[in-house]
């Protein structure tokens with residue numbers, strides 16, 4: 001649904017050049033919630049602003065719903081007709097809501113519909129429907145200043161949906177909200193994704209946002225995507241930085257010499273199997289559990305357990321093979337704590 005190829009953005013100001021995006025290839029599938037995470041300055045905002053051409057990329061292409069936006073005429077400030085039409089199918093929500101304080105909630109939601117010239121009755125009907133959808137039907141006549149942060153963001157979301165977009169871009173939509181309100185806004189985005197089949201691309205600096213709402217994620221650093229994929233695939237990859245940040249088991253204190261420490265990751269139905277006791281029984285070994293956690297990530301149950309087995313690695317080739325045969329992801333930890 002959203003594809004970028006070789007996306008590059010170089011800002012030039014006062015004789016200085018900053019490469020904010022350095023050849024980004026992103027692929028967001030239709031109907032998924034895709035999160036881009038990274039520290040400040042990684043290029044996340046630039047990326048999302050290039051996806052709807054609020055920023056013109058310096059090089060590379062952006063295709064949304066089959067339309068190559070980079071091929072459509074118009075600059076950042078003055079988009080051509082085709083680009084304006086394509087943009088109408090891309091909703092955007094902002095960290096600071098960007099509502100007009102002099103307009104009521106209903107009038108804020110109607111704004112994009114006014115711009116496309118929809119008549120008053122149709123605008124009112126559509127705005128009422130959207131406010132109902134985001135749970136704010138009773139606030140239509142209020143002004144933004146009379147709303148809580150979460151309610152303001154609901155208005156921002158209703159406004160973003162006014163053009164019946166297929167894609168919703170979210171630029172740190174929950175960063176200005178407290179944890180409970182964040183949860184309710186993320187749940188709303190998830191509901192809209194499911195109910196409307198909306199594809200959502202969000203950027204965030206919080207792993208918790210990725211954990212609670214995303215199907216797929218990318219990690220950005222220095223204008224590049226350094227890792228990306230479906231969360232279920234990343235969680236099964238012992239080397240994944242995203243998976244380790246999503247699911248920390250704490251520091252690895254090196255085990256005694258002559259012992260083997262492994263991390264076992266299980267997803268979906270696998271935890272129903274009592275694999276630790278099976279392993280202990282089958283091989284007559286004592287297993288020391290060093291840490292364990294179970295979480296729901298992307299709507300799926302995922303667990304990780306760190307266990308210590310007696311004997312060195314060579315002594316444990318067969319038990320480790322047994323665990324892998326059960327469909328479990330098993331990573332051997334070296335004394336430095338790096339999964340081998």
Ligand SMILES: Nc1ncnc2c1ncn2[C@@H]1O[C@H](COP(=O)(O)OP(=O)(O)OP(=O)(O)O)[C@@H](O)[C@H]1O
Pocket residue numbers: 011012013018019020038039040041042043044045046047205
């Ligand atoms: N308009 C601009 N002019 C010049 N440099 C810019 C501009 N916008 C962003 N940059 C620079 O581009 C780089 C990427 O910025 P960007 O805002 O995309 O990162 P980010 O990951 O979204 O960070 P944050 O979470 O802090 O917003 C930074 O070095 C930033 O200083």
